Amino acid sequence: MKPANTLLRLCLWIVLPLGLNAEDWPQWLGPRRDAVWRETGIVEQFPASGPKVRWRVPVNPGFSGPAVAGGRVFVTDRQLATGAKNNDEDPFDRSVVPGTERVLCLDEQSGEVRWQHRYSAAYGVSYNSGPRATPVVADGKVFTLGTEGHLHCLSTSEGKVIWSRELKKDFGVKTPLWGFAAHPLLDGDKLICLVGGKGSVAVAFHKDTGKVLWRALSAKEPGYAPPVIIEHAGRRQLIIWHAEALNALDPETGKLLWTIPAPIRQAVSITMPRQLGDLLYVSSFYNGSLMVRLDAASPGASVLWQTRKISEKDTTHLNALMTTPFLEAGHIYGVCNHGQFRGLRADTGARVWENTALLTRGEELECATAHLVKNGDRFFLSHENGDLLIMRLSPAGPQELSRCKLLAPTLSYQGRDVAWAHPAYANGHIFARNDREIVCADLRK
Numbered sequence: 001m002k003p004a005n006t007l008l009r010l011c012l013w014i015v016l017p018l019g020l021n022a023e024d025w026p027q028w029l030g031p032r033r034d035a036v037w038r039e040t041g042i043v044e045q046f047p048a049s050g051p052k053v054r055w056r057v058p059v060n061p062g063f064s065g066p067a068v069a070g071g072r073v074f075v076t077d078r079q080l081a082t083g084a085k086n087n088d089e090d091p092f093d094r095s096v097v098p099g100t101e102r103v104l105c106l107d108e109q110s111g112e113v114r115w116q117h118r119y120s121a122a123y124g125v126s127y128n129s130g131p132r133a134t135p136v137v138a139d140g141k142v143f144t145l146g147t148e149g150h151l152h153c154l155s156t157s158e159g160k161v162i163w164s165r166e167l168k169k170d171f172g173v174k175t176p177l178w179g180f181a182a183h184p185l186l187d188g189d190k191l192i193c194l195v196g197g198k199g200s201v202a203v204a205f206h207k208d209t210g211k212v213l214w215r216a217l218s219a220k221e222p223g224y225a226p227p228v229i230i231e232h233a234g235r236r237q238l239i240i241w242h243a244e245a246l247n248a249l250d251p252e253t254g255k256l257l258w259t260i261p262a263p264i265r266q267a268v269s270i271t272m273p274r275q276l277g278d279l280l281y282v283s284s285f286y287n288g289s290l291m292v293r294l295d296a297a298s299p300g301a302s303v304l305w306q307t308r309k310i311s312e313k314d315t316t317h318l319n320a321l322m323t324t325p326f327l328e329a330g331h332i333y334g335v336c337n338h339g340q341f342r343g344l345r346a347d348t349g350a351r352v353w354e355n356t357a358l359l360t361r362g363e364e365l366e367c368a369t370a371h372l373v374k375n376g377d378r379f380f381l382s383h384e385n386g387d388l389l390i391m392r393l394s395p396a397g398p399q400e401l402s403r404c405k406l407l408a409p410t411l412s413y414q415g416r417d418v419a420w421a422h423p424a425y426a427n428g429h430i431f432a433r434n435d436r437e438i439v440c441a442d443l444r445k
Contacts, residue, residue, distance in 0.1 A: 055111030062130030078130035147179035163210035214254035223269035339368035
């Protein structure tokens with residue numbers, strides 16, 4: 001590209017509409033890991049033709065969302081080895097399939113490939129399309145976690161390997177059924193990951209060297225829920241929800257602060273724990289909801305309410321599978337595995353509304369997925385069918401304000417096509433991917 005064209009493209013990108021305060025999206029769920037997009041000057045209604053697409057870039061299959069930081073977009077994918085083939089007829093087939101994983105770095109403004117890093121990664125997991133975990137970006141480094149436990153720290157400038165770990169080999173653990181999927185958490189100089197095994201469900205690595213700083217907790221299965229840090233009772237608490245319990249650790253040392261037994265059927269602890277004041281909430285497909293109240297005086301917690309009736313068909317509260325709920329103003333909003341969009345009271349779990357038309361058109365789905373991100377007084381909802389919705393959520397119910405088709409659903413699942421990756425919202429734009437491409441679209445007014 002000629003220098004003049006590059007400068008012109010940069011100028012067009014950075015001349016932002018009045019009132020827009022731009023920010024990056026350097027990890028899953030955004031800068032604060034809370035699913036809130038704090039930029040202003042964002043579109044209130046989509047144009048009839050949809051938002052303007054800035055660029056499209058081909059990618060290989062993967063479930064990982066993009067991260068956007070420092071003028072670059074980072075995403076991971078996987079390519080099958082020559083002659084290799086996935087068993088699309090049986091997603092639970094764990095036969096080993098050779099291939100390579102890739103970390104791809106794109107220019108945020110143009111979509112041009114800046115660099116890529118490939119490494120061998122033979123998959124022996126269920127649903128083996130590609131990586132699950134969204135990259136984390138900070139201080140000139142990008143951290144990525146592959147489906148089979150390949151953990152990398154690369155330079156953002158050129159993709160040089162700064163350090164790497166192989167979780168299975170280094171900790172003597174097996175790959176979970178659906179792979180290593182919990183999005184890593186960066187906290188100061190610590191990169192915190194779910195690993196598994198005895199004494200190493202949660203492991204903190206030094207972000208500069210990969211050295212183990214501490215390890216904690218034991219469980220037969222680590223689950224898939226992203227770790228998150230909350231603040232309560234004057235303490236920062238690292239919340240780890242694995243397949244047997246909801247736990248709080250001291251993020252500096254890994255010391256256990258409290259634990260509440262919560263066995264999860266098939267180890268599907270997937271959604272991230274969400275805090276609302278002195279409440280902490282988790283939701284799973286088979287076991288439903290668990291709400292705990294955090295102690296006021298010192299780190300501790302007790303069960304406030306939980307789903308007692310274990311049924312994935314006749315559900316009482318919220319049985320989310322892959323969609324992390326959103327909590328605000330005393331209420332919980334989320335999507336059940338079969339596609340029911342629900343609102344609950346946070347203090348009791350009582351259902352205040354259910355909508356089966358907005359997402360599923362009245363059909364009962366399996367692994368229904370829609371990702372919620374708040375912006376101002378409304379929400380953006382990325383639908384698994386490739387639609388992007390602007391909506392309001394309240395105790396009165398959901399209100400759809402605008403809808404557009406953002407990208408095509410390209411992964412075939414149980415008779416329907418889906419796109420399950422969580423998008424990134426950064427600098428007035430949305431960055432979304434399916435199994436074939438990543439798209440950047442302008443959401444500025």
